[in-house]
Amino acid sequence: MHRQLPDPSQHARIHRIALLFNANKVYDREIIAGIGDYMRSTRATWDLFLEEDFRCRLPGIERFDGDGIIADFDDPAVAEALRGCPLPVVAVGSSYEDPEHYPAKEPYVATDNGKLVSLAYRHLIEAGLQHFALYSLPQAPENRWAQQRELAFTRLRRQDNPAAPIEQEIYRGLSTSAPTWHQAISQLIEWLRGLPKPIGIIAVTDARARHLLQACMTAGFAVPEEIAIIGIDNDPLTRTLSRIPLSSVIQGTVEMGRTAAHLLHQMLGGARLAGRQILVPPVGINVLASSRHQPLASPYVMRARHFIRQYACQGIKTEQVADYVGISRSSLEEHFRRELNCTVHQEILRHKLDAAKHMLASRDVATAEVAVRCGFTSPQYMHAVFRRELDCTPREYQERATTESQS
Structure with a gap:
């Protein structure tokens, strides 16, 4: 008895989906990996558009002849370019303290900034530290997520110590650029010198944590005995650029990608999900040498x-x-x-x-x-x-x- 072969005409429709991410960053790459995981585990058949060099280019996106979009709304230019887009759009980005900051028309999958910072903060407390600080980024529309992590840090510090000198504990520094690199490290060292020791510092990204490690090496601060450091992203590339292995909070980025793909799959089937918000918690901490503080007298x-x-x-x-x-x-x-x-x-x-x-x-x-x-x-x-x-x-x-x- 011959088994009947499947009829190609009965296959699920192939949907053309654009992914608007700067996939040169580990955060974006892992979200894309989560989207891929979802496709492999379901019957979703998608033809994915992603720029060949992994950068997000917006010119002409309004002419994309496709069926749906998953986009990084942490970039204000992306959110603006998709304003009024007739296609189903799922937004991915940072959580906000103020609910009014979430998009009203798109379902939104967010990394939970409050839990990211809280996990790092509690880890430093458990290491026996009593002084804390945050290394952030300059205020800018594209850095809104970093300012949200500042708010989370401020809330935690106020809860534990209402008299904490928050203004000295949060340092934004300069943006990374070749002309200002030496000045940025010099100013960072001056900030570190003015902090009480020993101290635990949370960096809003692993890249900022690497700046801290470099400044500590230049100035001769012992890590983690004097300055314990923890980043956010668990970026394997960053770990190869420092002699001292970097502790880091592992974001739930793969789960964010899977969730975003699931939402878009539902929308392609006719579901209406406008304004829905899903916060994804961190996975945990990769604890390495930079935060293994051990109080020493000598x-x-x-x-x-x-x-x-x-x-x-x-x-x-x-x-x-x-x-x-x-x-x-x-x-x-x-x-x-x-x-x-x-x-x-x-x-x-x-x-x-x-x-x-x-x-x-x-x-x-x-x-x-x-x-x-x-x-x-x-x-x-x-x-x-x-x-x-x-x-x-x-x-x-x-x-x-x-x-x-x-x-």
Whole structure:
């Protein structure tokens, strides 16, 4: 008996959908990934239009011969260009403290700024910090979402401490540009110098968090002992641009994309969703070194750990750490024994081992290459350290990590 083949004429209609995002940003890319997830998990058949270089170009969008649009309304130019658009439009963007700021005609899927900032703030409190600040962006129509995060931070600080000096705790700085880069870092350092220490700082994006890390390295502030830093976005590219791994709040951007696609799918079927608002909470926090604050009494240990955190994988020795701190090796060793109950060498080795574990777990790489890149004198020495500290070989650790990630 022959199985009847499906009739192509009965297939669902293919809808032409435009995605108006600047997908060179991780936030936009993950929203697009969520849209793709929705398409793969449903019978939606969409022909997607997205600029080849991933930038959002608006000229001519009013002539788009399609069936629907999903757009980033954090960009005022996008919202303005789609004003009066006859096609179904789903807006994606930032949440607002004032409900009047949401679009009235389009369903709106928003990242929950209040919960993003609250998650970062509570994390810094749990790290034992008592002083807090926020590194934002200059006021501008395209930065409305950053100002919403300022409002969320201000509300949290007022709840916890009505007398908090909010004006000094929020710093907007300069916009990023080549001509003003040196001036921006210099002004950022001056702001950091005037803050009480230790302090936890929330950056409104990972890019702003990277500025903080760079300013701390330039000025010699120990991260996270003096200044603990947490960003928002969990951008993997940003993490590769700093010696100190950056903690970051993971936004629910993939879920935002799935939700936006679901809403548009409903609208293509005739549903009327004008003015509907859906707030998507953050996924969690990727906690890394930049916010793992540990209160320390000795400024020498703070400076030493700051140096070790940056250069452990370059094969530094105890003498080099002591030279950086500016005291004798024996004095530094005594401070380490009192504060951390370990030697300087053991602290260096711990950072090298952590780096090796991360490399082995994150990609298929030869153990010899890991040994070189993590500052071990030889693969044999790294093998011995793994045996002693983890009771397994580097290869066994890699295989176990691979199996766990696939389960």
